[in-house]
Structure formats: structure tokens, C-alpha cells
Amino acid sequence: MSIALDAMGGDNAPQAIVEGALQAAPDLRSTLYLVGDVAKLKPLLPPTLPSNIVLHHASQQVEMDDKPLDAYRKKKDSSLLVACRLVKEGKAEAMVSAGNTGAASATALLTWRQLPGVHRPAIASPLPNHHGGFVIVDAGASPDVDPEHLVEFAIMGRAYAQKLMGRPNPRVHLLNIGEEEGKGNIFARAVYQLLKKHDWFAGNIEGKGMYSQPCDVVVCDAFVGNIVLKTSEGLAELIVDTIRGQIPANPVVRSLYWPVKKVLAPLRPSMDYAEIGGSPLLGLNGLCTICHGRSSARAIRNALLKTQLAMENKLVDTIREAVQRDLGVTE
Amino acid sequence: MSIALDAMGGDNAPQAIVEGALQAAPDLRSTLYLVGDVAKLKPLLPPTLPSNIVLHHASQQVEMDDKPLDAYRKKKDSSLLVACRLVKEGKAEAMVSAGNTGAASATALLTWRQLPGVHRPAIASPLPNHHGGFVIVDAGASPDVDPEHLVEFAIMGRAYAQKLMGRPNPRVHLLNIGEEEGKGNIFARAVYQLLKKHDWFAGNIEGKGMYSQPCDVVVCDAFVGNIVLKTSEGLAELIVDTIRGQIPANPVVRSLYWPVKKVLAPLRPSMDYAEIGGSPLLGLNGLCTICHGRSSARAIRNALLKTQLAMENKLVDTIREAVQRDLGVTE
Incomplete structure (x- = not known):
């Protein structure tokens, strides 16, 4: 290899x-x-x-x-x-x-x-929550897509969650602006109708829900996905900067603020792109x-x-097989 | 009144x-x-x-x-x-x-x-950054829109920034997945061409940029805007919960963690919807x-x-006059 x-x-x-x-x-x-x-x-x-x-x-x-x-x-x-x-x-x-x-x-x-x-490649980016995190697909590769392409993203995202996040039977949520069927714009409603034919589909999830509820794979088009990713990066930095900015400059008072540094440290692995390293193009x-x-x-x-x-976990082969199985595609 | x-x-x-x-x-x-x-x-x-x-x-x-x-x-x-x-x-x-x-x-x-x-109403929601914050329009009213509607959102957002945020000559950014002209999906590129006819248009801004750079008004369709809003709400809660979760339960050790509570307090006014109160439908x-x-x-x-x-600041009249002036509309 x-x-x-x-x-x-x-x-x-x-x-x-x-x-x-x-x-x-x-x-x-x-x-x-x-x-x-x-x-x-x-x-x-x-x-x-x-x-x-x-x-x-x-x-x-x-x-x-x-x-x-x-x-x-x-x-x-x-x-x-x-x-x-x-x-x-x-x-x-x-x-x-x-x-x-x-x-x-x-x-x-x-x-x-x-x-x-597979018609369009998609970037898979992991994001944190209290339940071990989730992967968002597509985080930036294909901004103009048809509803059918999000079904492909879902299948590819499941392979990622299985092979790189250890989720044996990953569920897929559609990122939307309401939880019930029928919510969202025309595009999201069309995607919902296609996704609901698959037993791994778990329905809509809102922007807030993905950070608070258990979920494995969240699908959206690359325009939305990239904005979610960059918005999250920007907001996390804003919050951490705002917190750090309040630590007093006076060295004596500053020394009392050690717990702030301590509580910020665990945020790093999930929010620092250098820790995450890179995102695969699926x-x-x-x-x-x-x-x-x-x-x-x-x-x-x-x-x-x-x-x-x-x-080592054969991500590409897993995707190839999953697309064949779930979409009935033959080579 | x-x-x-x-x-x-x-x-x-x-x-x-x-x-x-x-x-x-x-x-x-x-x-x-x-x-x-x-x-x-x-x-x-x-x-x-x-x-x-x-x-x-x-x-x-x-x-x-x-x-x-x-x-x-x-x-x-x-x-x-x-x-x-x-x-x-x-x-x-x-x-x-x-x-x-x-x-x-x-x-x-x-x-x-x-x-x-005005063809479509839009919700204006204020969000924080290090430069006094900005307003995002549309945050949830009109999910399926044409590029022309985002020009209306821009004009209405400017009235909001003038009257409720004290910005005398607000600039408008288009939320996009790249900063240069020509970036984005088909929709965003079409919006850019319409917005650039106005001297208050300041170009594209990325999800990260709005939380780090000076900006007044950020426009997008309601699908994207609502996801930005909810994603921000969810991530802010996740970060604050993660930080609070690390404060030890032991009361003696816990007492040393007072600075954490202190540094978290200033986040509240800009992130707590109860402080913000509500968002106008423009x-x-x-x-x-x-x-x-x-x-x-x-x-x-x-x-x-x-x-x-x-x-008291005549927000509705200001919008009426701004639309007439910027789009050449007469009653």
C-alpha cells in the first residue's frame, strides 16, 4: 500500500x-x-x-x-x-x-x-456532538446537485461512518429547516421522498439537532454543507476568543484563571482542523x-x-459495494 | 402607538x-x-x-x-x-x-x-462577532426564492442595520462558499450579478468570515439562513455544555472554578434567544x-x-422608502 x-x-x-x-x-x-x-x-x-x-x-x-x-x-x-x-x-x-x-x-x-x-463526488467532514460526533456529506465538493445525488452522498457517508467511525449500522438524516416530513424548500422535500425508500433513513434533522442529538450521517448539498462547516469553525473561534479575551492581563489575577485553560483544552481535538487532518473526497x-x-x-x-x-479499512471498496447494493448498480 | x-x-x-x-x-x-x-x-x-x-x-x-x-x-x-x-x-x-x-x-x-x-418577506436575525455583530436576512421566512428576492432582502436588511443597529451606511455581503466573484452555486452567482449593481454591496463572505470580519448585513435564502442560525445555536450550546461539564463535582475543587463561570457570562447576551427577544419579519x-x-x-x-x-425608529417606513429608492418602485 x-x-x-x-x-x-x-x-x-x-x-x-x-x-x-x-x-x-x-x-x-x-x-x-x-x-x-x-x-x-x-x-x-x-x-x-x-x-x-x-x-x-x-x-x-x-x-x-x-x-x-x-x-x-x-x-x-x-x-x-x-x-x-x-x-x-x-x-x-x-x-x-x-x-x-x-x-x-x-x-x-x-x-x-x-x-x-456515483454521479458527483462529495467531501465527508466529521463534526462533534455529545454522542460521539457525526459526519456531514457533502461538505464542499459538489454545490449544484440534483436530489438523486444526495442519496449517493447518504450511501457514501454510511460507508465512512462504518469504516472510520465504527458505527455498525449508520443512520442517515437529511439536514433541513424542520423535523417533520414536508418541511423545507422544494429541493429538500424532493430529497426526502427519495431517501425515505431506504431503511437507514432517519428523517430530517435541524442545524441545532445535529449538535445535540445522536446521529451518524447528515446529508446536504455542498453549498449548505460548506456553510455549516465554515460557520461552525468561525463561531467556535469567536466563542473561544471571547472567553480567552476575558482572562485578565495582570499576572497575579491571571494565575487564578488556570481552570479556564483547562476547560478549553478538550475542545481542541474536535474543533481544530489540524487534529482532524483532512477530509476524504468520496x-x-x-x-x-x-x-x-x-x-x-x-x-x-x-x-x-x-x-x-x-x-486499511477499504473505504473505497466499501463505497463501491454499498452503491451496488443500495442503488442496484452493476459495473 | x-x-x-x-x-x-x-x-x-x-x-x-x-x-x-x-x-x-x-x-x-x-x-x-x-x-x-x-x-x-x-x-x-x-x-x-x-x-x-x-x-x-x-x-x-x-x-x-x-x-x-x-x-x-x-x-x-x-x-x-x-x-x-x-x-x-x-x-x-x-x-x-x-x-x-x-x-x-x-x-x-x-x-x-x-x-x-417587495415580493417575499424575510426574517432578520442579529448574530454576534468581534465588530458589533451583523444581521442575517433571510433567517427563515422564504425558503424558495429567486435571485431578485435577495436584492430585496439586502435593502430590507440595510434598513434594519440603520435603524436598529446604528450603522449609518450599512454594507451588504452575500453568504457564499468562497470570497471571489464567480464562486458558489448557480443561485449565488446569479445573486452576485444583481447585487453588484448597488454601491452598498461588499462582495461574498464565507460562513467563517461573518463571525470574524466587520460586516453589517449578510443575505442568503431562508433555507441557508435558518440552518446558519440553528447550527450556531446548537454549536454554542455544545461548546458551553462541554465547558461546564468539566467543572468538577467535588465542592472544594469546584469552588476554584469560579473564573469559568465568569468568562462564560458575557456570551449570554448575544447567544441567548431570550435576550434577543424576537426577530422582525421584514x-x-x-x-x-x-x-x-x-x-x-x-x-x-x-x-x-x-x-x-x-x-419608534420607523423601520417599516424606512424599508418602504429604501425599496422605492433602490429599486425605483413607486406605489
């Missing part, structure tokens, strides 16, 4: 990407292809590489403001496209990138194509992990370990 | 509504019509009513599960419809209800009709304040005071 890492993608690339790869190497049970401009990568690496890291040259790189299709069509030797080709050629099973998200999604899609029966003939553009070395390390977990 | 209060609407009605009215009365510079079943209201009231509270009988009440149009058509003597009629007849300027939101919106719309040039020939179904007496009191502020 191998992972191809786009070493040139991300705000802090290649430095943070290389460091993250080195941090992950001891825990990786697979070969890691570090894909990028070898002349730029070598000075960042130790004289002797860990035995499971292999440098793989790519002369170009995708910039953050490159348009997704332009990146794919015009930069045929970009670290992103070369990493995707390693998967296409069977040399790697997964590709990890912290670069331009649109370009990474488009390049993975155009290089690998969708699994049979629905393709290959495993693609999309990382935050601002990824630190620690974020890259965690993304690589999470990708390994998805590989 | 008078306000008509639907005394029978809400999970805690009529008790909490009546109590809220009594709490608000000393601060109200207007007559308050307490609309509902007089036989049920009288036992909750003191023998001598405050001089500015007037009981107004209505024999029926809308239930939380009544369908909005059924409530309007079949319950012609409901406290909600009677309160709306008081406004229609010029006896009151504003109507306040904590009952069935859909029924309250539909009844106000059908009784009062839209202001000239765009109608009358002022309608929609309160949370779970409204306590304090929430009702605050909603009444906020409604008075909107009346």
Missing part, C-alpha cells in the same frame, strides 16, 4: 508538507511518495530519508488561484496531477493534498473517474484526502494517518 | 406571554393589546391592570402543528389573526407572536400584504416580531421592547 502526497500544495508548502511527512513516517505502514520539485524538496529533507519515503519528481505546481480545469489541462506535470497519476497507474492507493481544493477535486475526478453509480476510483490550505506539519501528519486508516 | 401581542401563541402560553407583558409594561410608551381568550387570561392577571395594557378577546388559538394556510383560513377568530387585524385596522402598529412561526408569517403576510416592490405593511416558540417571560418582555424600538 502506498500514499502519494502532493508536496507542493498548501499555503505552507513545501516546508510544512515535508515536515508532516517526516513526522508521519514512523507510523505509516505504507510507502509515501513525496511528489514535487526535487530541487526544492531535497534541501528540506535529512541526508538519509526514512525507508518508507520515496521522492517523486514533478516539475510544476498548481497555485491557489489557478482555476480547477485550467490546472488539470495546462499543468500536465504538476505535483497534484502526478500524484493522481500514481494512483491511476496502481502505484499508490491514495492521494493527499493541501493545495487548491477545487483543483484537487477536479484533478482526482478527471484522472480517476467516479465509481459505478465517490471516486481512488482515495483522495483534501487538507485545509493552511495545513501545518501536524495537520499533514494527521491527514496521512487518517488516509492510512481509510485504506 | 400600540402593539398587539398574541397571548395564546408559544409553548409556554399564555402564562409566559402574560408575565412578559406585565414585565414590559412599565417600559412601554405605547398601549399593549393582550389578545386571547379573556376567560383564560384573566386568572393570570392582577386585579388592576397596568394602565397601558388592554385585554382584547379572541375565542380561538392557533396550535403549533396547524398548517399555516389552514390557520389563516379556518380560525378566523384566532388570537393571531385578531392581533394582525388590529394592525390592519390601524389600531396597532405592530404584532408580536411566539406561536407557530409559519402561521404567524403567513397570517401577517395575507392580512397586511407586502410593501410595494417587507410587510406592518411590523411583525416573531419570537422563539419556547419564549420565556423575559424573552417576551425583550421582544416587546425591541418592537417598540423598531416602531
